[in-house]
Amino acid sequence: MCGAATMFARIDNFLANHSPAWYRAPSVQTATLGVVFFWVFAAYTTIQFYAASTYGPDLAADSVSAVYFCFTVTCLIAPSVTNKFGCRVTMFFGVLAYASLVLNSLIYFLYGGEDVRWSRRMVVVGGGILGCGASLLWTSQGRLILQYASKAEELRVLEEQDGVLNKSKTQTGRLMGLFWSIFQCSALVGGGVSFLYFNKKPEGSAALYCLFLAFILIGALFTQLLLPPSMLKTSGSTVSFNRTKSPSYSSLDLAERTPLYCNVDSGGQYTGEETEVSIPVVVADLSHQSWSEEARGTFYLFISKRMGCLLLLFFYTGFNQPYQQATFGNRFFTRRTIGAELIIFHLMEILGAIVIGRFLDDDKVSENYSHNKSFSKKTRARLCLGSFIVINSIGNILAAIQEYNAKHALTPTAHDILSVGVIPPSMAFACWGFADAQIQVYCYWLLGGFYSSGHDHARAVGVYKLAQSLGTSIGFFLIPVSRLGELSQLLCSTLVFVVGTGLSFQSTFFL
Template sequence: MFDIIDNFLREHAPSWYRTPQVQTAVLGLVFFWVFAAYTTIQFYAASTYGSDLAADSVSAIYLTFTLTCLISPGIVNKWGCRRSMFYGVLGYASLVLVSLIYFLCGGTIWTRRLVVMGGAVLGCGASILWTAQGRLILQYASRAELETNVKPTDDGKKMSKSNSATQSGKLVGMFWAIFQCSSLVGGSISFLYYNNKPQGSTTLYALFLVFILIGALFTQTLLPPEILLMTPTTDTMNNVEDVEETSTELTPLTVNDNAKYASEALPIQTRFSDDLSNQSWTQESLGTLKLFFTQRMMFLFLLFFYTGFNQPYQQATFGNRFFTRRTIGVELIVFHLMEIIGAIVCGRLLDFESPTVTRRKRAIACLVAFIVINTTGNMLAAIQEYAAKQNGSAVAHDIADMSVVLPSLAFACWGFSDAQIQVFCYWLMADFFTSGSDHSRAVGCYKCAQSFGTSIGFYCIPTSRLSEVSQLTFSSLVFIAGTALAFSQLPPS
């Protein structure tokens, strides 16, 4: 199947399709289809499976996700991004398949165990999928930056470069916005369905399976970064040696990529392939562990951890207590709309081109904005928690009441700030790491810390383990410490 699709793309992919921007949009569509199904499954897990089975399944997902992140960079480096993403998406399909069996067989003991096993398989697939996505989008950004930074001079015969322009923020922001649209679609489907029927069914999960399989097929329409087109003129194509001399610092793909552009006579089989690693599985795993324990990644660990640790409290502990059941759906729409806006705004801020605004200044501005907006959300939540403590219990606000405004603003701030910090982390990795293999390892470390944070966040949700106020306090402390440490790991002036 892979060869058939490759041959078709070789012969029929138009030039407009072979650009970093279009490929980023296609990458977003992969995640749109997959997570339109999975977001709904995860959010309504307690209603669908019951609280105990839902907790066991989610725990299995994030446990295997965290552990597999240590080896997923090696898998991606050796298999390639598109193949890894295809199999990673199928991991999500495994949970849907076992859920269909669970519904058909009436929730027996062995089908309950199958659901937990399906969650474990999903976690393994998720780590591979997200690692491949991270590497691919960072390499697409490298391609886009090569086009932006290396431009023809006035005489049209030589190339010049600029080191200030970046594209990773815009592309990651575009991907994140398209990806977050899946939550809006999934929320709409779940609202229409669960409004009439409180539990899942074979019909609903069959629809989810179709969505995920469409996402798996979309992975094969992605193009390797090596064959994406820029917009060179005829003269610049004839002066590719000048490009090689002036752009070697821009991206690890520069020399090989420009050679590919310059020589259309290269065999198409050579040009249509991922940059695969020749290292052994042991060497790949050791490479990831070595990167994980570098000073840079250790200083960024708490920030990475926070990107996963924040939402269990925000959406589960806070959302389920301070909103009525029908209002939660609206609040999630608000949250994800702000994710979309935040991703676009932050991406443009980080890639803002100016001779006086360096990458370091852009990074500082982004972190300061993140601190202000996220702190606002936490303070609004603290006001609600204080009132709940005074009253003895939380008041569930309805969408028809004016009292819903303050907790809704907290949700809006959290959605915007979450997109900010997610885009910032990818942008930072694009700036710090150059080779495709290091992109995989960096994203693997990031996702490992993030997944670990999510699993700890879900573990702390029961108030018997950590009270609601303590959860908010702990989350705020991690936020403050992680952001403070991140200021020591910024691009140089």
């Protein structure tokens, strides 16, 4: 990774000299981060959704299990790797790990098949490598976007000093909403590609996976367009990069003045000789702690009270969707209707991310209400959790009605898109999509409010993704009705939802 770090440093030099001011805006960099995930998951979401069709049910189950098992385990070390090598280097290699499954699948389609044991094992190995890369990718994404939000808040303070008013005190919700919206578009594009392809050919092929490989490699290239947080600025900012020496500098000044290859400690303090520069060249905030110290930092955060209140909610964000999209969706919709329902689900994800992100960052309500009364962060957090309970509960109640009717029905329960009966399960999908985006954005916003350093951001996101991935893996394990009935799956999901959300209210006291 050291060679990759040098490559990124040279790219920083180039971007520092040639990138326009608008490109350094936190929102633009967040959108770029979203584009990285858009390309990667336009491929992977389709691979996972159609795994049973392309690989066969047994190989698909083995591959998905390998993905989430390795994802869960490597989340324990992903924060340490991210802190020691930097977000963008870690993200670059994390994206490339997704290509391993695609390459191994190409070998499977070209030289193997269902009857060739070694090619089947390669697909499973590719899934394991992908799971390891996924933990690195999501942990580095979490740290980077939380640092972008912190930098945006610093820039807001500078703008207010210059007379540019900005009523939003926090930025995590808006930026996470922007990222999540672009990320969810990947499912829409992936669904469109898969619809056009599988409409003509029902099984996977080398040509399809070559297209997926191209998507992932494009995503890897886009990681090199991401800027470190210290290089961000806004178009309204009057911060000058050509400063004269003074006896002391703020952390922002130091980040802008620090030469690329000088010695910077883990706290971002400049320890070399100060020289005046006109271009903002920075060093990534890398950890100089040992691997054991990094591991202890993650462990202590994991067992902290504030994270303990959230672990079951984190678990639920992964546990819910195997039932929702696989057990429920595949039974109550015809095959052609499933595509339309997924579009509804992800459109509501986009809407939910934008709405909730803006709400969480707005510290004032409408001017027509109580004379512009302020909402504290604690109040906004509780209102968000309350609305999440209502919306997600509506989806679960609609699903329970469908499950009850199906249990006593003598006719097939799958609804076509043109039938009236499709409306209630479609409404359940819409509620689940909005609620999922709502709680995902909320979790990032909450972690951004709890922790201020980039190293703690990585550790917190690592804990979040570990619990979430564990929930997903257990959810997929319980999908076969021979292990747990359909209604029992819904009841288990609802129980985790109620208890997890209830415990998460305790975490708001730490805001």
